[in-house]
Amino acid sequence: MEKLVIIGAGIAGLTAAIYAARANLSPLVISGKDEGGQLMLTTDVENYPGFPEGIMGPVLVTKCKEQAKRFGARFMDGNVESFSVKNDVKNNFYEIVVDGEKVESLTVIIATGASAKMLGLESELRYFNRGVHTCATCDGPLYGGKDVVVVGGGDSACEESLFLSKVTNFVTIVHRRDEFRASKIMQERALSNPKIKVIWNSEVVEVLGEDRRVTGVRIKSVNDGKVTDLKASAMFLAIGHIPNSAAFNGILDLDENGYIKADSRMRTKLPGVFVAGDVYDKVYRQAVTAAGMGCQAALEAERYLEGISK
Ligand code: NAP
Numbered sequence: 001m002e003k004l005v006i007i008g009a010g011i012a013g014l015t016a017a018i019y020a021a022r023a024n025l026s027p028l029v030i031s032g033k034d035e036g037g038q039l040m041l042t043t044d045v046e047n048y049p050g051f052p053e054g055i056m057g058p059v060l061v062t063k064c065k066e067q068a069k070r071f072g073a074r075f076m077d078g079n080v081e082s083f084s085v086k087n088d089v090k091n092n093f094y095e096i097v098v099d100g101e102k103v104e105s106l107t108v109i110i111a112t113g114a115s116a117k118m119l120g121l122e123s124e125l126r127y128f129n130r131g132v133h134t135c136a137t138c139d140g141p142l143y144g145g146k147d148v149v150v151v152g153g154g155d156s157a158c159e160e161s162l163f164l165s166k167v168t169n170f171v172t173i174v175h176r177r178d179e180f181r182a183s184k185i186m187q188e189r190a191l192s193n194p195k196i197k198v199i200w201n202s203e204v205v206e207v208l209g210e211d212r213r214v215t216g217v218r219i220k221s222v223n224d225g226k227v228t229d230l231k232a233s234a235m236f237l238a239i240g241h242i243p244n245s246a247a248f249n250g251i252l253d254l255d256e257n258g259y260i261k262a263d264s265r266m267r268t269k270l271p272g273v274f275v276a277g278d279v280y281d282k283v284y285r286q287a288v289t290a291a292g293m294g295c296q297a298a299l300e301a302e303r304y305l306e307g308i309s310k
Helices: 011-022 037-041 057-070 122-126 136-143 155-167 184-191 287-309
Strands: 002-007 028-031 074-077 080-087 092-098 101-110 114-116 147-151 170-174 196-199 202-210 213-221 227-231 234-237 241-243 273-275
Touching: 002 011, 002 092, 002 287, 011 028, 011 037, 011 057, 011 101, 011 287, 028 101, 037 057, 037 114, 101 287, 122 202, 136 147, 136 155, 136 234, 147 155, 155 170, 155 184, 155 196, 170 202, 184 196, 213 234, 273 287
Parallel strands: 002 028, 002 101, 028 074, 101 273, 147 170, 147 234, 170 196
Antiparallel strands: 080 092, 092 101, 114 241, 202 213, 213 227
């Protein structure tokens, strides 16, 4: 029986692993197919404290993994197929099936992250991370003085556009309908910003590029099918995220968008099961906040284990 299993090896799971390993819990970290999480998809991380020159996302993740290993965290590759609650005489424990192999644990931290939704275009994948991005705060500052496109019409699209308006030359939002889904205040801010314009009722049908860089996007009107090319150095997708919570549906409480519900101490409704990072957080979604939640979850797991051992 494991004391603590951490599901997910992004910045939230790895920070939980560092804390738990230093508390001698010898955590087992299960890294799924997207080991390292969304930081693996970004380049320069310039807003993680302690790195005045910035740090590459994958380097940050690798260093966190080394740090966790140094204190005794163990790693197991594989995808979680199922998660279930078991009972012994005293306490709940949990069974996690990873690629057919059963792992039992007294506590679990779920840090499976979220995946940004994509449009589904071949060209979007070709230029991914070379002009096509999913996080404006992470990658926007790479386009200082350039024109960029944001796709989407929700709070994220407005928020990312407002951020990009400060760090780039000009922002064009492309939205598929004639009105935003975003909250009134976010809409007003975006619509009144002189550095942001909106192309309504339109979809991006192709990302245009030369060699390894993006030069623009091809847009199609949903009203009359008219196709136009728009020059831009980058496209930021803000069409929503999908929390990676499917394995926990029906066992834990999820909100209407699939995010796992927990209290402010990262405790889910099941004793000994905690969450951290983007599978819980739909508001901040930052590396530093995910790391903070990983720390909280590990401290809570340690406290819980102390409680049940008495
Ligand atoms: P969202 O509210 O689901 O909005 C996604 C937007 O992308 C919608 O406008 C949608 O268009 C569009 N979209 C979806 N799939 C598309 C596709 N395949 N092609 C083109 N457009 C597509 O997602 P979100 O903006 O990430 O927000 C998620 C949640 O987090 C919301 O509850 C939001 O309020 C919250 N949030 C809050 C803040 C804040 O308060 N500061 C900031 C960010 C997010 P349609 O409108 O036509 O469906």
